[in-house]
Amino acid sequence: MTDQSPLISLRSVSRTYRTDGIAVTAVRNVSFDIAQGEIVAVMGPSGSGKSTLMNMIGLLDLPSEGAVHLEGADVAGLSEDRRSSLRARSIGFVFQSYNLLARHNAIENVALPLVYCGVGRKARLARAEACLQSVGMLHRAHHFPRQLSGGEQQRVAIARALIASPLIVLADEPTGALDSRTGAEILALFAALNRTGQTIVMITHDPSIATQCRRTIRLHDGELVSDERVAELVPRRSAVS
Amino acid sequence: MTMLQGFQIALHALRLNPLRSFLTMLGIVIGVASIVTVFAIGSGAQLRLQEQIRSIGANVLMITPGAVYQGGVRLKDGSKLTMTEGDVQAILEQIPEIQAAAGSLAGTAQVIHEGKNWNTTINGTTTGHFMVRDWQLASGRYFSGAEESGAGKVVILGSTVARELFAPGDDPIGAQIRIMKVPLEVVGVLDRKGPAQDDVAFVPLSTAKLRFLGSASNINRDSVAYIIAKVAADGQMAGARAEIEGLLRQRHRIPAGQEDDFKVQDPAAAMEAQQGAIRTVALLLVAIASVSLLVGGISIMNVMIVSVTERTREIGIRRALGGRMRDIRLQFLCEALVLCLLGGAIGVAGGITLSMTVARMAGWVTSIDSEAIGLALAFSIVTGLIFGFYPAHKASRLSPIEALKTE
Numbered sequence A: 001m002t003d004q005s006p007l008i009s010l011r012s013v014s015r016t017y018r019t020d021g022i023a024v025t026a027v028r029n030v031s032f033d034i035a036q037g038e039i040v041a042v043m044g045p046s047g048s049g050k051s052t053l054m055n056m057i058g059l060l061d062l063p064s065e066g067a068v069h070l071e072g073a074d075v076a077g078l079s080e081d082r083r084s085s086l087r088a089r090s091i092g093f094v095f096q097s098y099n100l101l102a103r104h105n106a107i108e109n110v111a112l113p114l115v116y117c118g119v120g121r122k123a124r125l126a127r128a129e130a131c132l133q134s135v136g137m138l139h140r141a142h143h144f145p146r147q148l149s150g151g152e153q154q155r156v157a158i159a160r161a162l163i164a165s166p167l168i169v170l171a172d173e174p175t176g177a178l179d180s181r182t183g184a185e186i187l188a189l190f191a192a193l194n195r196t197g198q199t200i201v202m203i204t205h206d207p208s209i210a211t212q213c214r215r216t217i218r219l220h221d222g223e224l225v226s227d228e229r230v231a232e233l234v235p236r237r238s239a240v241s
Numbered sequence B: 001m002t003m004l005q006g007f008q009i010a011l012h013a014l015r016l017n018p019l020r021s022f023l024t025m026l027g028i029v030i031g032v033a034s035i036v037t038v039f040a041i042g043s044g045a046q047l048r049l050q051e052q053i054r055s056i057g058a059n060v061l062m063i064t065p066g067a068v069y070q071g072g073v074r075l076k077d078g079s080k081l082t083m084t085e086g087d088v089q090a091i092l093e094q095i096p097e098i099q100a101a102a103g104s105l106a107g108t109a110q111v112i113h114e115g116k117n118w119n120t121t122i123n124g125t126t127t128g129h130f131m132v133r134d135w136q137l138a139s140g141r142y143f144s145g146a147e148e149s150g151a152g153k154v155v156i157l158g159s160t161v162a163r164e165l166f167a168p169g170d171d172p173i174g175a176q177i178r179i180m181k182v183p184l185e186v187v188g189v190l191d192r193k194g195p196a197q198d199d200v201a202f203v204p205l206s207t208a209k210l211r212f213l214g215s216a217s218n219i220n221r222d223s224v225a226y227i228i229a230k231v232a233a234d235g236q237m238a239g240a241r242a243e244i245e246g247l248l249r250q251r252h253r254i255p256a257g258q259e260d261d262f263k264v265q266d267p268a269a270a271m272e273a274q275q276g277a278i279r280t281v282a283l284l285l286v287a288i289a290s291v292s293l294l295v296g297g298i299s300i301m302n303v304m305i306v307s308v309t310e311r312t313r314e315i316g317i318r319r320a321l322g323g324r325m326r327d328i329r330l331q332f333l334c335e336a337l338v339l340c341l342l343g344g345a346i347g348v349a350g351g352i353t354l355s356m357t358v359a360r361m362a363g364w365v366t367s368i369d370s371e372a373i374g375l376a377l378a379f380s381i382v383t384g385l386i387f388g389f390y391p392a393h394k395a396s397r398l399s400p401i402e403a404l405k406t407e
């Protein structure tokens, strides 16, 4: 990774879905860069293409037109297997509905991405323990998702996103299913992570959350309508406990 | 992801729903158990036959009573003893190819020695019987001429009877045993010939007639139940057989065109034919058992397809977290394999138990060979691969984005 080239770079990216001959363009001609260490909020009304954009950044989907570059390399040139491996090592997903595996306990869930990085069981569990510790969930390591509250599940999910030390954490409405207090705690966790240098892209509907990010990208009907950076001097209303 | 991790994930998933997993593999369990059992019974039956063929001895002809007519009514084969000691003598003297021959009368009785008690076959015969069957003594001697002609109170024991009546250190030779209240001296113990053959006690033919069957009215003084005769060489079997038939028809005064009142058989040849039949039946049964393996495979495929549908979201999560298509495929393939292997192992254990139970309850000889077990396990692995592949492939082809959207 060189300092000159951005971590993520989107060049005139469009994504068109075709169902039964009807074409829906979910993302239209979007270009922007994300640098190492940034925290970016993505906002926009429902159906404006936020998740579609996130899937392309996260290598789950490829653009119909334009190009997505990860560390300077066009991801369209990578094989399906290579993109999967990159997801394991370089991308950390956090979902609105947590998406923990119900039949595995917290620590196994956190360790899961390392299975696909070829890390042995002992090392996996040791690293999962450290990650659970960092999100304050170590005491619940052997609980199953159904035994945890929504906020606790989301913390476990964040630990899982972090375990492979990814280049970027992608969170799709991570506080969408939580009450405002718990949501604020999760947000504080992201803010703290970002202060350690973790790059984060977060989809949110909540303007108050967006204001805590130094940069906000707004989408409308698949098009990028604004890309604003907040000056460093504006105090963050962080909720670090 | 490695194969080992695939198996770990599979075991974890299957442990969560043990009943369902067991029911899923039941078809394989039943299929493999039946294959193992059929093999065990089939090869047991073959072994038993081979043993019998060996025990009869090479180039032996057996003459048994045939149909008889009484007042124009045909009676069942063997309902009347039609052969005599005179027939034995004539066969021995007039047919040059015959090396040895002996007539026998047989029944079952209790044999008693000092409070030990054993129910066995009592065979009244002559020393010629042992010559025909190439049956050597382990100790002692055969009957003497005087004992054969004078209803001597002597007995030669088969090894099973000797083992049942005498303690391991005891020498049976010279001991007194009793059969139907008659005291007899043990003069010989025979070599082992096979479990089905060794459970017998031999007395002189004259002894059997005088002391055991004396009062039986339907038995002619001169009758024997069957005759065995040894032919000198393999190539002379057919000729010797024809000569015996001619001789006996003449002696029994059977007019031309009437059915013989005796049958000359080549027991070894008959048993060999029987062996072929057993092999055919066993193969047929294995084929039927394989069908249940097929059904078991289909049931696994069915459950796996349902499982893939149920776990679509899990698949989406695993893909998003970096699982490659082949990792997902391996995971589900491992699940199918574990089901089949576990089912196969349970089936092998069940088959062994079943065939041992059959062996004990029905008294059949069964033989479990490792080849049949290996074959059954190989079958179940192949079944797992074949029927697990489609569901696993289907799982791997799911789009991660779509999969994550499902409930």
Ligand SMILES: Nc1ncnc2c1ncn2[C@@H]1O[C@H](COP(=O)(O)OP(=O)(O)OP(=O)(O)O)[C@@H](O)[C@H]1O
Residues within 6 Å of the ligand: A017, A018, A019, A024, A025, A026, A044, A045, A046, A047, A048, A049, A050, A051, A052, A053
């Ligand atoms: N697989 C698909 N096939 C067809 N159309 C799709 C598909 N996925 C998304 N779309 C369409 O693309 C558009 C953008 O969807 P997307 O999920 O990105 O919106 P979003 O901004 O994430 O909305 P929300 O805030 O509700 O999550 C929508 O109009 C949607 O109907």
Ligand SMILES: [Mg+2]
Residues within 6 Å of the ligand: A050, A051, A052, A172
């Ligand atoms: Mg969305």
